[in-house]
Amino acid sequence: MSDDGPDLSVDEFVEYCRTQAGLLSGRVETMSDEAAALLDEIDDEMTEIQQRLDEHAEGVTGPQSPPSTQTPADAELDDIEDVQSNLETKQALVEAKQTRIEAFQALAAGYADLGAEIESTVDNGQDALQRIVEFEADQNAPAYFDERQTLLETVATEEPEATDDAGAADDAED
Template sequence: MTSDPGPSLTVAEFVEYCRTQAGLLSGHVERMGDEARALLDEIDAEMAEIRSRLDGGATDVGGTAGPSTAARPNEREVDLESIEELERDLSEKQTLVDAKQARMQAFQDLAAGYTELAEQLQNEVEDGQEALTRVVEFEADRDAPAYFEERQTLCEAAIEADSSDRK
């Protein structure tokens, strides 16, 4: 082992890192929001289709039985099976929207945490090593690596460096 501590890191670099991470998370939230809006548009269209089928339709949609009458010549049968299939599809899409909204909230919370951490580092920390430690602890506590598929976090880099130092 050498006594070389490596390159000197500044607090400003960690502040910028935190702001970059927050920006990336916000970009993910925007994309997820677009996807959620598209699903909601599909739900609206399918709801309109269900209403249209019901309005165009029949005497029996599964309600209480009324007195029997002769069939009216212009009345159409409501295809209950296809409406039920549309309802199942709507339910699945609504579940996807709910999941996207929960994921968006988690990404927003982490982005806000990074922004807050950047401010704390800028205002309270003078040593680059302390800033590094706080960022790594922040990411580990919040499982930040799970939010960044295409990018390595400082937490992951620290774990990687630690495991290679032990070899």
């Protein structure tokens, strides 16, 4: 970030950290709701499988029918296997969401801790900015924000412009 821009106060950077933590916490709530909905679907499908298996078990009480290409019971078992495969896919999605939730929670806590640390130990905006940029780089924070630019990204996009201007001057001399 260039030194000729507006001076930002430590309090503004503390607020930025709190805002980022709040946004991440909101995303955690959304992902938790999505995971809960998937778990409800899994429960419903498990109940359906159990009912179908119970019905199938009740229908097997008679004499064994001669083998054929596919009986209604085989078709029912194929359907149950399809539902089971779908369940496994949903369970994997829930596990992936849980992993993401934990990562988002950790980053939100990191922002909250950083904001508190900056508030109590940093005296100027430039130092606060540096701490946040380093934190965001270490945590790969931009990957967590789809619709919002982090300070790290802002700083990164401003730096190449200065380099590009110097490069353009060099190109003009050639």
